[in-house]
Amino acid sequence: MKHLLSMADLGVDGIEEILRVTESFVEVTARDIPRVPALRGKTIVSLFYEESTRTRLSFESAAKRLSADVMTFSVATSSVQKGESLKDTVETIQAMGMDAVVVRHASAGVPWQVSQWVDASVVNAGDGWHEHPTQALLDAYTIRERLGSLEGRRIAIVGDVKHSRVARSNVLGFHALGAEVTLVAPPTLLPPSLEGWPCEVTTDLDALLPKLDVIYVLRMQRERMTEAVLPSMREYTSRYGLTARRAANLPDGALVMHPGPMNRGVEIAAEVADAPGTVITRQVANGVAVRMAVLFLLLGSGASIA
Amino acid sequence: MIDATGTRRADVAVRDGVIIEVAERLDESTQGLELDASGCVVAPGLVDLHTHLREPGREEAETVESGSRAAALGGYTAVVAMPNTEPAIDSAAVVRQVLELGTKAMVDVRVAGAITVGRAGTQLAPLGEMADLGVHLFTDDGAGVQDARLMRRALEYAGGLGVVLAQHCEDESLAAGGHMHEGEWSSRLGIPGIPAEAEELMVARDVALSRLTGAPVHFLHLSTAVSVDIVREAKAAGLSVTAEAAPHHFTLTHDSVSAYDTRFKVNPPLRTAVDVAAVKQGLADGTIDAIATDHAPHSQEAKEAPFDQAPPGMLGLETALALALTELELPVEQVLALLSWQPARIAGLQGQHGGPVAPGHAANLCVFDPEAQWTVDGNRMASRSRNTPFDGMALRGRVRHTVCRGEAVVIDGVAQR
Numbered sequence: 001m002k003h004l005l006s007m008a009d010l011g012v013d014g015i016e017e018i019l020r021v022t023e024s025f026v027e028v029t030a031r032d033i034p035r036v037p038a039l040r041g042k043t044i045v046s047l048f049y050e051e052s053t054r055t056r057l058s059f060e061s062a063a064k065r066l067s068a069d070v071m072t073f074s075v076a077t078s079s080v081q082k083g084e085s086l087k088d089t090v091e092t093i094q095a096m097g098m099d100a101v102v103v104r105h106a107s108a109g110v111p112w113q114v115s116q117w118v119d120a121s122v123v124n125a126g127d128g129w130h131e132h133p134t135q136a137l138l139d140a141y142t143i144r145e146r147l148g149s150l151e152g153r154r155i156a157i158v159g160d161v162k163h164s165r166v167a168r169s170n171v172l173g174f175h176a177l178g179a180e181v182t183l184v185a186p187p188t189l190l191p192p193s194l195e196g197w198p199c200e201v202t203t204d205l206d207a208l209l210p211k212l213d214v215i216y217v218l219r220m221q222r223e224r225m226t227e228a229v230l231p232s233m234r235e236y237t238s239r240y241g242l243t244a245r246r247a248a249n250l251p252d253g254a255l256v257m258h259p260g261p262m263n264r265g266v267e268i269a270a271e272v273a274d275a276p277g278t279v280i281t282r283q284v285a286n287g288v289a290v291r292m293a294v295l296f297l298l299l300g301s302g303a304s305i306a
Numbered sequence: 307m308i309d310a311t312g313t314r315r316a317d318v319a320v321r322d323g324v325i326i327e328v329a330e331r332l333d334e335s336t337q338g339l340e341l342d343a344s345g346c347v348v349a350p351g352l353v354d355l356h357t358h359l360r361e362p363g364r365e366e367a368e369t370v371e372s373g374s375r376a377a378a379l380g381g382y383t384a385v386v387a388m389p390n391t392e393p394a395i396d397s398a399a400v401v402r403q404v405l406e407l408g409t410k411a412m413v414d415v416r417v418a419g420a421i422t423v424g425r426a427g428t429q430l431a432p433l434g435e436m437a438d439l440g441v442h443l444f445t446d447d448g449a450g451v452q453d454a455r456l457m458r459r460a461l462e463y464a465g466g467l468g469v470v471l472a473q474h475c476e477d478e479s480l481a482a483g484g485h486m487h488e489g490e491w492s493s494r495l496g497i498p499g500i501p502a503e504a505e506e507l508m509v510a511r512d513v514a515l516s517r518l519t520g521a522p523v524h525f526l527h528l529s530t531a532v533s534v535d536i537v538r539e540a541k542a543a544g545l546s547v548t549a550e551a552a553p554h555h556f557t558l559t560h561d562s563v564s565a566y567d568t569r570f571k572v573n574p575p576l577r578t579a580v581d582v583a584a585v586k587q588g589l590a591d592g593t594i595d596a597i598a599t600d601h602a603p604h605s606q607e608a609k610e611a612p613f614d615q616a617p618p619g620m621l622g623l624e625t626a627l628a629l630a631l632t633e634l635e636l637p638v639e640q641v642l643a644l645l646s647w648q649p650a651r652i653a654g655l656q657g658q659h660g661g662p663v664a665p666g667h668a669a670n671l672c673v674f675d676p677e678a679q680w681t682v683d684g685n686r687m688a689s690r691s692r693n694t695p696f697d698g699m700a701l702r703g704r705v706r707h708t709v710c711r712g713e714a715v716v717i718d719g720v721a722q723r
Contacts (some may be wrong), residue, residue, distance in 0.1 A: 191486075
C-alpha cells in the first residue's frame with residue numbers, strides 16, 4: 001500500500017489488515033507510555049487546507065505515538081495566503097523531506113492530485129464530499145469491537161449523505177465487511193445517483209429502527225438551510241433526528257454512532273448522545289489507533305510494532 | 307478532391323489567393339510551389355465556429371497568433387474567436403483590436419461579438435456597431451443569456467440586422483456550483499454536478515423564442531441526448547435553428563473524470579454514453595450542422611488546481627478532424643460538410659470559406675491523409691497551452707498541408723511561420 005486515498009482501493013483484505021494492526025495499537029495506546037519506536041526517523045506532514053481540529057490532532061498524536069517527526073503545515077498562516085498554488089506548496093514541503101503527507105481539503109480529489117506530484121505516501125484525511133477513509137476504518141473497528149463482526153449487521157446511515165465524505169467511505173467500508181447498509185435521508189440530501197452504491201435507501205427512518213444493529217447519524221450542517229434543501233432544521237429533526245423516542249425503538253444493544261462534531265438537538269438528542277448505547281467517544285479513541293495502523297502500514301515496512 | 311459539389315480526382319492551381327484552375331491533370335511546367343497531395347484528400351479549409359483565442363486578456367494561455375497556428379495545423383482556414391476575453395468583445399473597439407491581430411494570423415480570424423455588455427446578461431451590447439465591422443455571430447459564450455425577456459429582445463433586434471445569435475445553453479440557477487455532469491460519477495466522486503436539464507431547459511426556451519421572434523438561433527456545443535432531440539423537432543417544425551457539437555462530446559464520457567484529472571473538466575461537461583451516442587446520431591442525421599472545437603486553452607498553472615477550482619475547457623483545434631475521422635463512422639464527405647461548408651454557412655463565410663474548390667473561389671484549402679495514423683502528444687501542440695484530454699490517444703487522419711488565402715501556411719505538417 002503506497003497511499004490511502006479511498007476505501008475502494010483497499011478491498012476486504014486491505015481493510016482486514018488495517019483493522020488487525022489497529023488491534024495491536026489499541027493495546028499500545030492503553031499502556032502507561034503509549035509510544036513505540038516503529039516510525040522513528042520518519043517525517044509526517046499534516047497538510048490541512050480545511051480546519052479540522054479533531055482529525056488533525058488524531059493524526060498527529062498517532063504519528064507521535066509511532067515516534068515519527070510531525071510537521072504541521074498551517075494553511076491559515078502560510079504562503080497559501082500569499083497565493084501559493086497547491087502544487088507549489090506540496091512540492092515545497094516535499095523538498096524539505098517527508099515520508100508521508102496527511103491531506104485534508106475542501107475540494108474532492110485533492111489527495112489524488114497530491115499523490116501525482118510527490119514521492120511520499122499520501123493519506124486522505126477528508127476531501128470535499130468525497131471520502132474520509134480513516135473515519136470509515138475507525139467506525140468499522142468500533143463496530144467490530146462492540147458487536148464482534150459486521151457480517152450481516154444492519155446499519156443505517158442517516159442524514160446529509162449527499163455532502164458527506166463520511167457516508168461515502170462508510171458505505172464502501174461497511175459493505176466490504178459484510179454489513180447491509182441503508183441510507184436514510186430526504187431526497188434533497190441524497191446524491192443525485194446511487195448507481196453502483198452497494199446499499200439500500202429509504203426515507204422512512206421509523207420503520208427501519210427496530211431492525212437496526214447500528215444507527216450512524218451524520219452531522220447536519222446549518223449552512224444547508226440556505227440551499228433550499230430543507231424547509232427548516234425543526235422539520236429535519238422531526239423526521240430524521242435521533243430523538244429519545246426514536247432511540248427507544250432501537251433493539252437492545254444497538255449502537256449509536258456519530259462522526260462528530262454533533263449538533264445536539266438537531267440530528268441527535270442530547271440524552272441519546274450521552275446514553276450507554278452511544279459509542280461516540282469510543283470512535284474518537286479508536287481513531288488514534290486506526291491512524292497509527294495506517295501510518296505504520298504505509299511507512300513501517302519491516303519495523304515491528306512492539 | 308472533396309467539396310460540397312462532390313468527389314473527383316484533380317489537381318488545383320492557385321494564384322494570388324484565388325483558385326485559377328482545377329483539372330484532372332495540370333500542366334506540370336507551371337512555375338511556383340508545388341504541394342504533393344498523393345494519397346490525400348483535398349478539401350475546402352475547415353471552419354471553426356467556436357475558438358477561444360484568449361486575446362485580449364489571457365495571453366499566457368493563447369494568443370491570436372498561437373491559436374491560429376494551431377488552427378492551421380488542424381486544417382482550419384477560418385476560426386470564429388469567442389468574445390469571452392478580458393475585456394469581452396462587446397464593442398466595435400475590441401472587435402477592431404482582435405480583427406487587427408488577426409490580419410497577421412495564419413488563418414482567417416473572425417470574431418463573434420457578445421450579446422450583452424460585458425457578457426453580464428443585463429444590457430444589450432451594440433450589435434449593430436459590431437455587425438457593421440462584419441461580425442455575423444453573437445454570443446455570451448461561457449454563459450447563456452439567462453433572462454428570457456432580454457434574449458427575446460436580442461433575437462428581435464438581431465433579426466433586423468441579419469446576424470445570428472448563438473447560445474451557450476446553461477440555466478445557471480440549475481447548474482450553479484456544478485463542475486461535472488450530474489449523475490453516477492459526480493455522485494461517486496463527490497463533485498457537485500451539472501444536470502443535463504440545465505442545458506436542455508435553455509435549448510427548449512430558445513427554440514420557443516426563435517418561434518416567437520422568427521429569428522435564427524445557433525446552439526453552441528450541444529452535449530445531451532434531449533438537447534439533440536429538441537433541436538431535431540425544432541428543425542422538423544421548420545424553425546430557423548442550427549447546432550454544433552464539440553469533438554469531446556462525441557468521444558469522451560463522464561467517467562473520464564474518475565481520477566480527478568482537470569484536463570477532463572469542460573463546460574458543458576462530459577456526459578454519459580447515451581448522450582455521446584445521441585450526439586453522434588445528431589451529427590449523422592443532420593440535426594447537428596457542424597463540429598465546432600470549443601478550443602479552450604488554459605495555462606498549466608490554472609489547470610493544476612483542485613478539480614472544483616480549475617477552469618473548464620480543453621484544446622481542440624489540432625485534433626478535431628482526426629477525432630471526427632476516427633470516431634464518427636461517417637463518410638469523409640459528411641465529416642467535411644460538418645467541419646467545413648456547413649459551419650462556413652453558419653458563420654456567414656460562404657463564398658470565402660467552405661468551398662467549392664473551383665476556379666474563381668478563394669484558395670482556402672485543407673489537404674489531409676485520411677488513413678495516416680498518429681498519436682496525440684500534448685507537449686507538441688502549437689497552442690500555448692497543454693490541456694488536451696486526448697494526449698496519448700492513437701488517431702487516424704492527419705493534416706498534411708493547409709492553404710489559406712493562397713498561402714501554404716502548413717506544408718507536410720509543419721507550420722510555415
